Amino acid sequence: MASTSQFLASLARLSLSPASRPAAASTIPRFLAPSATTQIRCAGGGTAQMQARAREKEKLKKKKRQQRFKEYKYAVPTGKGEQFSLCDAMRYIRAAEVGRPPSSVTYEVALKVRTIKNGPVIRNRIRFPHPVKNDTRIAVICPEGSNAMHDARTGGAVAFGEQSLFEIIKANPNNLPFNRLICHTDSVQALNKAGLGRVLGPKGLMPSLKTNTITKSVKTMMQEMVGAETYREKIGVIRIPIGNIQYSPRQLSDNVKTFIESIKADIARMEDRVDKDIIEVVLSSTNGPGFTLNGGFLPTDEKLDPAYLATAM
């Protein structure tokens, strides 16, 4: 498939006499012409100094390349009909969950975060204005007979003490009477000596500074732990149950707002090390589909009163 232009080009070459090239060597001054030394460098020679500089440059390049970390993949929701207001999402979810016992159904939120793969992850505790469930049973590791132990007793801990508690844990590690464990700073050494990491670690109960479960004041820690949910980022997503299926849109929006504010505070706290940002907030439920929220509240259907979305399920 030769086009006419190709023919034209060849014709032109045939017809035109080649212009005579000016004799470059004679007109260009000597210092502009490529010298003999540069020719040698191109061939890979050069002084030892030059080679060292080149190596240095290469190293720098490699370092720069390592600075660019891999990120988790994500797709940003775009286009119409992909994002929903809270009431619309709730309407669909409530329809999908009709007839399920409300005790077994919760609204859930998945928060997608733009983040590098090997960086620090977001993990913290949060207290919702309307708690999702309340079955927290706390155990406290604290020196026997100390003030902290008194605090634990008055605060309603199910188990407390030092050696006595360790024995309980060792006796039946698969059926612990508590689901949260906090440790007083004075008992950290005793805890490390007891060697319970193997038992508590897999359950996520091992007190550590990282999980924010070692404290000086047992009292305040217990207060903030009751009705609190822990969350952590896993492969770029933070998932958390956010409300009972019977909550009204107002209650749910309070919880969602609190959650997002908390995440933003977490990100701001670790800003110097990494930069993360929130990509999308997906509202879902135990058995229902997921909806990307657009931040709005009111339903698109004017006839729908938000109060209708809080009737018994």
Place this chain on the structure above:
Amino acid sequence: MVNPGKRMNLLKTLFNLRHGPGAAILPPEISRLHMDFALRWNDGHMGPRKFWKTCLPRLKFWNPAIPMIINRSPDNSGPATLSIYFRKAAAAAATPTSAKVHMTPLAQQAHSSSTNECPAPPPEEGERVVTIEMKHQHSEAILEEFLLKTGAQVLRPTPDEENEMRQAEDLRDRAAIDRSIMKKYIDDKRAEEKMLARAREEADAIRAANSD
């Protein structure tokens, strides 16, 4: 919901939640629905179960204010009834649907249960109950009777929505064709590789025999 391809399926799911059997707007006289049937499907409890799974989500979508309670019990020999509670028409016009329900706290209200906790409550003042016997009935038959007894207004998808749905359907068909083409390509490639590997083996065997 990670990749955009999966988002296409979302559209379909949502369409199925809005349109299909059970998409109907109930008259304002209806205050609540109550279904009572067994946890398992034996002894004629399949129909009510299917009605719940296929029709009730759409009814709930179009009538979000009406409480729809499902009480399931482990007893299969028990009845399977659908109770429709009508309130007086005058009262319906005066008060919004949800106002009355909100007077009692959520914990004390009737709720769906899988352990027979909330049997059908007796009608309140000015309410009347219409029941549908669902045992040994097909879910479509139940829906038909339900629509007849409530006088609900059945909804059809708008032309726009139908068009959108058809596009999604077309895309799915196209995907099936593409998938078959891709499969043929991969299969051919694998067959060729297999043949080559076999030929190489034979060549090796011949070479080994010659060298001995």
